[in-house]
Amino acid sequence: MPGLRLLLVIIVSAALIVADQQFDRVTPVRSTLATALTPVYWLGNAPYQFSDWVAGLFTTREDVKQENEDLKARLLILERRALKYAALASENNELRRLMNSSELLDDRVIVSEVVGVSPDPYSHEIIINKGRSDDLQVGQAILDAHGLMGQVVQTSQIASRVLLVSDSSHAVPVEVVRNGLRAILLGTGDSGTLDLVHVPDTADIREGDLLVSSGLGGRFPRGYPVAEVSLIKKEPGEPFVTIQARPKAQLNQSRLVLVVFPPKSEHPAEAGDDMPSDIPSADAGQGGQG
Numbered sequence: 001m002p003g004l005r006l007l008l009v010i011i012v013s014a015a016l017i018v019a020d021q022q023f024d025r026v027t028p029v030r031s032t033l034a035t036a037l038t039p040v041y042w043l044g045n046a047p048y049q050f051s052d053w054v055a056g057l058f059t060t061r062e063d064v065k066q067e068n069e070d071l072k073a074r075l076l077i078l079e080r081r082a083l084k085y086a087a088l089a090s091e092n093n094e095l096r097r098l099m100n101s102s103e104l105l106d107d108r109v110i111v112s113e114v115v116g117v118s119p120d121p122y123s124h125e126i127i128i129n130k131g132r133s134d135d136l137q138v139g140q141a142i143l144d145a146h147g148l149m150g151q152v153v154q155t156s157q158i159a160s161r162v163l164l165v166s167d168s169s170h171a172v173p174v175e176v177v178r179n180g181l182r183a184i185l186l187g188t189g190d191s192g193t194l195d196l197v198h199v200p201d202t203a204d205i206r207e208g209d210l211l212v213s214s215g216l217g218g219r220f221p222r223g224y225p226v227a228e229v230s231l232i233k234k235e236p237g238e239p240f241v242t243i244q245a246r247p248k249a250q251l252n253q254s255r256l257v258l259v260v261f262p263p264k265s266e267h268p269a270e271a272g273d274d275m276p277s278d279i280p281s282a283d284a285g286q287g288g289q290g
Contacts, residue, residue, distance in 0.1 A: 200239065
C-alpha cells in the first residue's frame with residue numbers, strides 16, 4: 001500500500017538522521033556514495049570541458065595577438081608601478097638624509113624641491129618650489145644632504161631661482177677645517193670643479209682638506225661643508241698656488257634641498273651689504289644673470 005511505503009520511508013529516514021547526528025554512523029556511507037558518484041560529476045561537467053577544448057582549437061591569430069597585447073600592457077603598467085615605488089623609496093631615503101642634515105644645523109630650514117634647471121649652458125641655476133609665500137628672500141643659502149649648493153638670487157610668489165656654487169659668477173668665503181686657513185672659493189662653470197684663489201704658496205693646505213663656509217661677509221652662515229680639495233699645483237716663481245676642489249653637494253643630482261633661514265635679527269640681503277670690500281660678494285657677477 002502506498003501509505004505504508006511512505007511511512008516506512010519516513011521511519012528509515014528519521015532513523016538515518018538520528019544515527020548521523022547522535023552516533024556518526026552514516027559518515028562512512030556518505031563517503032562511499034561520494035566516491036561512487038565521482039564519475040557522475042565528471043560526466044556532468046564533461047560538456048562544458050569539451051566546449052572549452054573545442055573553442056581553444058579554433059582560437060584565431062587575432063585573438064592570440066590581442067591577448068599578447070593585453071599582457072604587454074599589463075606588464076608595462078606593473079613595471080611603471082615598480083619604478084614609481086623605487087623612486088618613492090629613493091625620495092624617502094633622500095628626505096631622511098635631509099632631515100638628518102637639518103638636525104645638525106642651528107638655523108631654521110625648510111625642505112624644497114627642485115622643479116627646473118636653467119637651459120643656458122653658461123648659467124648654473126635651478127628653480128625650487130618655494131618663494132615669497134614661504135618667506136624666502138634673496139641671499140638665503142641652499143643646501144642638499146651633502147653640502148652647500150648655492151644661494152637664492154630671485155624670488156617669486158611660489159618659486160625661487162638659485163645660483164649654484166659652480167656658476168662662474170659665484171664666490172664663497174671658506175676656511176679649511178683642519179687649520180682655519182681662509183680663502184675664496186670661486187665657481188668655474190664646471191659642476192665638478194671649484195677654484196680656491198689667492199692662496200700663497202707657503203700656505204698649509206693639502207689634498208683632501210675639507211672647506212666649509214667661513215661666515216665672513218654674512219652671506220652664508222658659518223660651518224656649512226662646501227668642497228674638498230682635490231688638486232694642488234705649485235708653479236715655480238708664482239706667488240700663489242693653483243688649487244681645485246670638488247663640491248660636496250650633488251649639484252646635478254639632488255632633487256630635495258634645504259632652504260636656510262638666518263636668525264630673525266639678520267636679513268640675507270642686508271647681511272650681504274655689510275660684506276667687506278676685500279671679499280668678493282656672490283652677487284658680484286650676477287649683473288648679467290637677468
